[in-house]
Amino acid sequence: MRADLEIIQQWIKPGHHVLDLGCGDGMLLDFLQRERGASGYGLEINPAHITHCMSRGVSVIEQNLDTQGLANFDDNSFDVVLMTQALQAVRRPDKVLDEMLRLGNEGIVTFPNFAHWRLRWGLALSGRMPESEALPYKWYNTPNIRLCTFQDFEALCRQKSIRITSRKVVDGQHQNSWVARLWPNLLGEIAIYRITRENSQ
Amino acid sequence: MPDPLPADSVGLVTPQTYHFDTPLELACSKVLCRYELVVETYGELNASASNAILICHALSGHHHAAGYHSADERKAGWWDSCIGPGKPIDTRRFFVVSLNNLGGCHGSTGPSSTNPDTGSLYGPDFPVVTVTDWVNSQARLADKLGIECWAAVVGGSLGGMQALQWSLTYPERIRHAAVIASTPRLSAQNIAFNEVARQAITSDPEFHAGRYSDNLTLPRRGLMLARMVGHITYLSEVSMGEKFGRELREEAYKFGYDAEFQVESYLRYQGERFSESFDANTYLLMTKALDYFDPAYEFDGDLAKALQGARCEFLVLSFSTDWRFAPERSEELVKAMIAARCKVSYAEIDAPWGHDGFLIPTPRYTDVFTAYMDRVAREVGA
Numbered sequence: 001m002r003a004d005l006e007i008i009q010q011w012i013k014p015g016h017h018v019l020d021l022g023c024g025d026g027m028l029l030d031f032l033q034r035e036r037g038a039s040g041y042g043l044e045i046n047p048a049h050i051t052h053c054m055s056r057g058v059s060v061i062e063q064n065l066d067t068q069g070l071a072n073f074d075d076n077s078f079d080v081v082l083m084t085q086a087l088q089a090v091r092r093p094d095k096v097l098d099e100m101l102r103l104g105n106e107g108i109v110t111f112p113n114f115a116h117w118r119l120r121w122g123l124a125l126s127g128r129m130p131e132s133e134a135l136p137y138k139w140y141n142t143p144n145i146r147l148c149t150f151q152d153f154e155a156l157c158r159q160k161s162i163r164i165t166s167r168k169v170v171d172g173q174h175q176n177s178w179v180a181r182l183w184p185n186l187l188g189e190i191a192i193y194r195i196t197r198e199n200s201q
Numbered sequence: 202m203p204d205p206l207p208a209d210s211v212g213l214v215t216p217q218t219y220h221f222d223t224p225l226e227l228a229c230s231k232v233l234c235r236y237e238l239v240v241e242t243y244g245e246l247n248a249s250a251s252n253a254i255l256i257c258h259a260l261s262g263h264h265h266a267a268g269y270h271s272a273d274e275r276k277a278g279w280w281d282s283c284i285g286p287g288k289p290i291d292t293r294r295f296f297v298v299s300l301n302n303l304g305g306c307h308g309s310t311g312p313s314s315t316n317p318d319t320g321s322l323y324g325p326d327f328p329v330v331t332v333t334d335w336v337n338s339q340a341r342l343a344d345k346l347g348i349e350c351w352a353a354v355v356g357g358s359l360g361g362m363q364a365l366q367w368s369l370t371y372p373e374r375i376r377h378a379a380v381i382a383s384t385p386r387l388s389a390q391n392i393a394f395n396e397v398a399r400q401a402i403t404s405d406p407e408f409h410a411g412r413y414s415d416n417l418t419l420p421r422r423g424l425m426l427a428r429m430v431g432h433i434t435y436l437s438e439v440s441m442g443e444k445f446g447r448e449l450r451e452e453a454y455k456f457g458y459d460a461e462f463q464v465e466s467y468l469r470y471q472g473e474r475f476s477e478s479f480d481a482n483t484y485l486l487m488t489k490a491l492d493y494f495d496p497a498y499e500f501d502g503d504l505a506k507a508l509q510g511a512r513c514e515f516l517v518l519s520f521s522t523d524w525r526f527a528p529e530r531s532e533e534l535v536k537a538m539i540a541a542r543c544k545v546s547y548a549e550i551d552a553p554w555g556h557d558g559f560l561i562p563t564p565r566y567t568d569v570f571t572a573y574m575d576r577v578a579r580e581v582g583a
Binding site: 039050051053055060061077 | 514532536539544565568576
């Protein structure tokens, strides 16, 4: 299992009701259901991913966060709302974060770090928009329209009074390396944040 | 029947009639003491009877869902696109049961059957049956076939309502419900269209308050108009536009009131053909069953509360250009399922065919349906 998913699954308790925003082919939810006894739903818009979810028995809802929002979900109806590698692809990440913490007691967010040294180096050296394993697109066709750095994200959380209860940083191979832990905003490629509302336990 | 027969066809099929003598109490509080259901089955029931699928038909449907009744039959059953070897409902793995519902006019007891108590036709005296009544009669059929629990109950439109009702009335007898191009309740607009159809029929001078058979006639005009109105709601503006546009049957305008546009003659043809083959009292009854369907009604209008009793998993599918039961209606259902913590998967199929989309195979529809049913098959060991 990918190291980021390995980290996330440890934070899910048996019986947890989970919402996975941008659940992809449903691998994580499938694992959480089978191995963690969790229940829940995945939201997805990619037809091939949706079909894959259905064939592995993951409850998947075709729903576009940008155009449809999350109004069909009730307040506090989930223990955990997950968003792995999708925050950078939505139009208003700030509003999605609000919604995550409206629906869930806790949020878990992962996204690629745009301040990783290789991206900085690439931009500085070539003067072209950087590409990497985590971000393998051209500037004009990338689905990642809201790229940010770890520091950007943490600043947004502060501004919104969102409490970061945990942060893990992994490299491009999703390994939990000591290098990334040393200087995350420069050396970490992907971060995994656990967040809650400021006033919650 | 095409020759050679395609490998993915169930081939020749023969309907069977089942007799029921245990009185069935209906929602309208009348009782049907005896009745018959005509049924087709495809595939084999496995030893543990775990692989049975119930197909529920829509407004004008019947038991003949797949295959051919004879070598001369030109068109296959109404859902042949989805039922057969290698199709989404794979008859190599599933035992598929398809019936004509009570009140129908294709062999099951209905207005055009003889009332055993009086020896004459039921006609308008046949009780108005509801979706729940159908589900109860289908449960009796399941008993007779030795099916304790359906692997899935599947239906489109009014058929989807039956699948949904199954999950609520017999939660322990259904593992999966596929609710396709359907709605948890009709809107005022839906009921309004049904009312126009009913008015067309009942105001036909040949209707004779439903006793047209006694008068050796048929309310053909009324039934034709009802079907024409209905048919418009089954298609989308886009598909009608693509099929007919403003095309004329002849080159120039005639400044008269005959069918000049192709769409007019198409609707007339469809309506006329339907009026020859369908019973007007059945049509009235089916539209009422649609209007009355509202599982939330007994729960103060709270659909999520109604769904709290459901135990099965749901597949909900809608079609992008369906304006009869638009994707929003399916999403309303899914929202309630989420609130009730039901297991549910939902997809909106992008297809130009309007409400009829559930009968027409498009790659995405077939993919999603196949993937879901394949998983059902694996789950029940089929």
